[in-house]
Amino acid sequence: MGGAVASVAGRGQTIEQVDFALVGHQESWKAVADVLAVLRGPKHAPLPDDEIKDILPWIPPRAVCHVEVRSVVNAKTGGAKARGLYIDSFIPPDRLEAAYVRENLARVRGAAACAIKAGAKIASLGGFSSILIEGNFDQLPERHNTVFTTGNTxxxxxxxxxxxxxxxxxxxxxxxxxxxxxxxxxxxxxxxxxxxxxxxxxxxxxxxxxxxxxxxxxxxxxxxxxxxxxxxxxxxxxxxxxxxxxxxxxxxxxxxxxxxxxxxxxxxxxxxxxxxxxxxxxxxxxxGGLGQITGGLSFAPDFHGILNRHPFPDVVHGCLLEGMALALEGRFEPFSQGRGFITQERVEEIVAVATKHGIYLAPLYNADGPVEDKIDCQTEWVEGMSGEAKAPLGAML
Amino acid sequence: MEPVISLNSSAIQCTSLSSSAPIWQDVLAQAITGELLAAMNYTSLSEICDDPEEVADALEHAAGERGHAAAFAAEGRKIGVEVSSNVEGMHWKRLREAFMHCIAERDFIGCLIVQEIMLESFAVASYARVAKVGPGSLGKTFARIAAEEEEHVDHAMAILRAERAQDVQRFDEKVHRLHLDVMTTLAKMLAKECKDGHCEVCHGNCVKPSLFEVSLSAAALRGASLEQYLKTLDMLGLPGEVTLAWVAQLPV
Missing domain, CATH: 3.40.50.720 (NAD(P)-binding Rossmann-like Domain)
Structure with missing residues (x-):
């Protein structure tokens, strides 16, 4: 399982082993603004909306942050963990339409190339990236040692x-x-x-x-x-x-x-x-389709609540969780590929892997909030989040 | 402002670009100023090189940049305008100072980073954008020079990659230090509006608000330049998440 510092490249810098890569994009301009605000840091004023819309289409696909997910297995001794990268394809939120398919495929390919270059052992394709690629796996770059999964199972x-x-x-x-x-x-x-x-x-x-x-x-x-x-x-x-x-x-x-x-x-x-x-x-x-990590999830820089804009802590889309669960299990295989191959047996298999590492169905909610009457501590609603943050729009992970 | 030096142009071909000629005049003025600054930078670089081959290389580059400036000036005359340049203009002067700081420290690698990674990224990307919309030979000249500048970058990449491999952390810190100085200046120069006053290169009012008349925009030129810069840093091997934060923190 990953987590070790694998090699040293040049004096003074270590290169972290990358177990998984999460390929995604932002769904709303508000989400883009929040991501850029984190990158700019507290010393710089947030970018005006018009500048954000001007700049975003020019940003090439690239890693945005490091991600660490922890398993509940051996939790008393620190637990197993896997390390990865969140790679954004920077598809502009207003270009998620059919008219931009070619351009968006090129962006997903670019993001996939980043995952490969980083040496990720498994890459999960999130959201629209998964939809674009599920029938076009042959359009991904030459893969070397990186396997890709749509995470659909x-x-x-x-x-x-x-x-x-x-x-x-x-x-x-x-x-x-x-x-x-x-x-x-x-x-x-x-x-x-x-x-x-x-x-x-x-x-x-x-x-x-x-x-x-x-x-x-x-x-x-x-x-x-x-x-x-x-x-x-x-x-x-x-x-x-x-x-x-x-x-x-x-x-x-x-x-x-x-x-x-x-x-x-x-x-x-x-x-x-x-x-x-x-x-x-x-x-x-x-x-539907959302899971919750109970062993722990962290970002560097801290994108908590920015990349995973859900009203409950550590909730992530199932498609991305699949790559993380497989990385925790040390199974670097293209679990979900193509279209129409998902069977009940395969679903049970991946759910068992996720469950073993403490990744469960997320508390049920909708745009108005939780839909479950009884909420236990694990599914505690995040108080104090703005209305925008409660809404699912812009939830990338 | 100084008129461009020694121009051996063919007969003037005035075209029917009278309405947009003042816009092209300013676009060319910025390009010529950039080329002359690059020529000055390479000449300065030749003075700190120990290896005769490197000296010859730098002087050859300087001559090449002067040739580019002359080619742009010739394009101006073809459309009936005399194009001026001003390497003492607010932003260009600051860029020259940043380069000369590296010269003063006899920092050959720093000079390459400023000229080849930062200034050339800007030149390659913005020339390529202009080439797409520039009329006739003007567009072709921008395309040709963009391709030649790209070759310069390729040449420098090999040297810089080798340097980075020796000490990644020190190299990346140097790039960041130079980025804060040079790219901040370039970002101000490329901002949609000139907030610090007249750039002292445009012949009248700021050309940026008029660029749409020739299918250009300050935002697109800035976007293309920063994209090229990020891709160049990627090719050098700098971590994408780090360079993204650098660029995100630039002024707008």
Missing amino acids: LTVGFIVQGVKKMCALEDRNIGRATLLIVGATGDVGSGCARCLAPIVKRVLLSARNLERLRRLAAELEADGVQVEVATDLRQFSVEADIVICAASLASSSLLLGRVAPHAIVCDAGYPKNLSPSAEMPGARIFY
């Missing part, structure tokens, strides 16, 4: 755990539920379908590509699952009780009339943009 694990937990909290019988998955043919959506289809009454699959929908439906039906597919949510014959949005919806109003009034809605899209609204007052919305 652990993301699926936390989504599934979250849905089950929410059903339990709401006293719902998941076995009688109709599950709708939006973005069902993607890597995360199809993984959720494989994990949850066997335990619900019926599955509704929605995505843009009908052919892929039919292939997934045939796979599930072969195991005796009742499946409907549609490219338009209005075409389904029944309302859903549980919804997993594995792709971002333009608006939560798209779900109106397609889901039961008190449906459980898991926003697992990227970026997360569903919020409790007057249009669906009875819906129980929560953010």
